[in-house]
Amino acid sequence: MGPVELLHMSVFSQSFSPCGRFLAAGNNYGEIAVFSLSAALSPDASEGSQKPILNFTAHDGPVFSLLSTDTHLLSAGNGEISAWSWAELIKKNTKAAWTRKPNYETSLEIPEINAMIINPKDNSLTVGGGDNNIHIMDMETGIFKSVLKGHTDYIHCLCFKEREGEILSGGEDGAVRIWDSRTNRPVHCIEVFKYEECARPQFGKWISCLATDSDWMLCGGGPSLSLWHLRSMSPTSVFPLPGCQREAVFYQDLIMSVGEGPNVSHCLHGGTVKAQIPCSPSSLNTLALNLKNTEHRVMTVGGSSHQIDVFTNFSYRAFSLSF
Amino acid sequence: MPFCESFEQLGRFHNSLLGVSDAPFVPKGFLNEVIRKRLLIDGDGAGDDRRINVLMKSFSKWCHSNFSPEEGFSQYQRMLTSLAQCEFSMGKTLLVYNMNLKEMENYEAIYADIETSITSAHEKIAECKKEIQRAKRIRKNRQEYDALARVIKQHPDRHETLKQLEALDKELQQLSHIKENVEDKLELRKKQFHVLLTTIQELQQTLENDEKMDSDDTQESLMDNGD
Numbered sequence: 001m002g003p004v005e006l007l008h009m010s011v012f013s014q015s016f017s018p019c020g021r022f023l024a025a026g027n028n029y030g031e032i033a034v035f036s037l038s039a040a041l042s043p044d045a046s047e048g049s050q051k052p053i054l055n056f057t058a059h060d061g062p063v064f065s066l067l068s069t070d071t072h073l074l075s076a077g078n079g080e081i082s083a084w085s086w087a088e089l090i091k092k093n094t095k096a097a098w099t100r101k102p103n104y105e106t107s108l109e110i111p112e113i114n115a116m117i118i119n120p121k122d123n124s125l126t127v128g129g130g131d132n133n134i135h136i137m138d139m140e141t142g143i144f145k146s147v148l149k150g151h152t153d154y155i156h157c158l159c160f161k162e163r164e165g166e167i168l169s170g171g172e173d174g175a176v177r178i179w180d181s182r183t184n185r186p187v188h189c190i191e192v193f194k195y196e197e198c199a200r201p202q203f204g205k206w207i208s209c210l211a212t213d214s215d216w217m218l219c220g221g222g223p224s225l226s227l228w229h230l231r232s233m234s235p236t237s238v239f240p241l242p243g244c245q246r247e248a249v250f251y252q253d254l255i256m257s258v259g260e261g262p263n264v265s266h267c268l269h270g271g272t273v274k275a276q277i278p279c280s281p282s283s284l285n286t287l288a289l290n291l292k293n294t295e296h297r298v299m300t301v302g303g304s305s306h307q308i309d310v311f312t313n314f315s316y317r318a319f320s321l322s323f
Numbered sequence: 324m325p326f327c328e329s330f331e332q333l334g335r336f337h338n339s340l341l342g343v344s345d346a347p348f349v350p351k352g353f354l355n356e357v358i359r360k361r362l363l364i365d366g367d368g369a370g371d372d373r374r375i376n377v378l379m380k381s382f383s384k385w386c387h388s389n390f391s392p393e394e395g396f397s398q399y400q401r402m403l404t405s406l407a408q409c410e411f412s413m414g415k416t417l418l419v420y421n422m423n424l425k426e427m428e429n430y431e432a433i434y435a436d437i438e439t440s441i442t443s444a445h446e447k448i449a450e451c452k453k454e455i456q457r458a459k460r461i462r463k464n465r466q467e468y469d470a471l472a473r474v475i476k477q478h479p480d481r482h483e484t485l486k487q488l489e490a491l492d493k494e495l496q497q498l499s500h501i502k503e504n505v506e507d508k509l510e511l512r513k514k515q516f517h518v519l520l521t522t523i524q525e526l527q528q529t530l531e532n533d534e535k536m537d538s539d540d541t542q543e544s545l546m547d548n549g550d
Contacts, residue, residue: 216467229471236470252456253463269466 001323005029009323011302014286015066015073017086020293022053023300024073024089025308026063027323031055032075034089035321037296040310050321056094058082067116067125069139072097074125079110081127081137102127102135102144115158119181121165126181128155128169134179146184150177156221159210161230168212174205176219178230190233197238198223209257213250216269218257220245225257227269237271247287256314258284258301266314280320281305371412378405 013026016037023035033052040049059077067074072083083097104111111130118125119136124145128134134148134155153172160167166187167179178188192198193205204222211218217228225245227237243260254274255267260283263276284303290296300321302308307320361372385398 227470229474232471232474234474236467236474253459253466269463270469 006306006323009306010062010285010304011281011306011308011323012062012064012285013066013075014288014300014302014308015068016288016290016292017073017090018068018070018292019086020290020296022086022090023288023290023308023321024066024068024075025302025321025323026058026066026075027306028062030057030059030061030063030077031323032058032063032066032073032084033323035308037290037298040319040321041296041298041312050319052321052323054089054092054094055323058084058096061112064112064114065116065127067118069118074116076113076116076127076129078112079104079129081113081116081125098142100137100142100144102137103147104131111154114154114156115169117158117160117167119160119165119167120162121181124181126158126160126167128158128171130154132171134158134167134169136181136184148179148184148186150179150186150189151175153206156206156208157210159212159217161212161214163214168210168217170207170210170219170221172206174207174222176207176210176217188233190228192219192223192226192235195223195235198226198235200224203244208244208246209248209259211248211250216250218248218250218255220248220257220259225259225267227255227271237269239265239267239271239273241265241267241273243283246285249287249289251289251314256287256289256299258287258303264299264301264311275315277311277314277316279303279309279317280307281309371409374405374409374412378402378409381405 008028010028011025012028015024016022017024021036021038023037024032025035026032032055034054035051036049036053039045039053042049058075059080059082061078063075063077065076068086071087072085073089074081074083076082080099080101082099084094085097088095088097102113113127113129115129116125116127118139123139125137125139126134127137132149132151132154134151135144136146136148137144148167148169151169151171151173152175155169155171157170158167159169160181165181167181168176169179170176174191174193176190176192177186178190179185180187191205192207193201199205200223206222207219208221209219209225212230215230217230219226219228220239220241221244225239225241225248226235227239228234229236239255239257241257241259245257245259245265247259248255248257253268255269257265257267262279262282262284264279264284264287265273266275266277267273279301281301281303282305284301286303287299287301289299297312298318299311299314300308301311306323308322309317309320312318364372381398381402385395385402390398
């Protein structure tokens, strides 16, 4: 990989292994790199431990979404979903366990898949992508059992509400749609750009990040990042962050979000931005928290750079892994 | 330590080290150990060991040579002082040894204290961590409450709206009452006018009929006269 390619690399997705000791990251060249966190965090870590232990080309197009189940790593590229066994990846065996494609209506163009989530209740995989629809696949049989139609433009992000079993999807058309996962019917549609306090028409109406925490929902993108109360369907706080946010998560009493601008923003539920932590990439695409493993409890962010910043204490950058 | 209880023991020990055949067979390793220990204790020959050697030599000299009584007595006095000095230094080192033992005990006690305070500090840290988690949860809940309260405050107060509704209701009732009254009056007037108009019409009719009848009468009487 030459220096020019390294310069133009963007990291689009990340996922931690089920044991929490490894991190997989996908970039725009279709490669997936597996890093060993235990080596990088150990007291005698060196330059070499910040390089991937395994780097392979998984798809033709960029890897926009990565997801870990208990045994497998699922990666989504140009219209197809591949599964890799974590045990095999740790042994440096890069043979895919399976590769499946959702049923697309037209066979002319292959839409990219932007987001994947797992519904733990019925063990199904929900994917959303460029064909404006959400496809639901049963993990055991591999059959795509249903399609949720309703968005008028491609889907950026998906999210799942455990308690009610609802799927939330945000798309380029500016609408956040809530679907019931059992009946596969749309329940609500919130058009965020129609609310004056959130809308930022200079950026557009697209929604690129979604997160839920029982009754509350975060959504942002073109409109400002805002916290919504889902029972009353009203925006309660709007966060004054300058750029467009690409990923946001709830963590304990904070909200962490990344987007345009080389910062990780820590915000409080009340609407104040508590801190902005600088990072090395100039703009960030993905944020991941390793909460499964208490020893390697880190936050990693990646964006328009070949480096992935690792935060051991969430208030400052500790070191960077690089592709 | 080669400090012995009595003088004879000291002498015998010394002879054995010098290789005099007074003592039984001593193995070489043991000899080395002892030599090393003696060097450690008093290697420079300027202290207690030298004093003991001098004492020994002067004692043997005193025993074997013939002194005049005064010289013998002074020699004896000198030996006694030297012995007293040896005993003094021995007592001193014993005291130092006891002091060291007591220091060791003291340090052991301090170690134990520090260990317990370390474990209690660990426990306190764990407690504080739990507290911080709790405080974070509380803060999150407070913030959520505040956010919802802000939204709710934007909507008008329920009592006021109810009062407004009541007032509007009353007004509505009053107005409908008035409307009913007006409608009744209108009906009444309509009926009255209707009656008036019909009577006028009837009167007109009767007047016309009367006129017609009059003109008919006159015509008939003219026709009768003509016949």
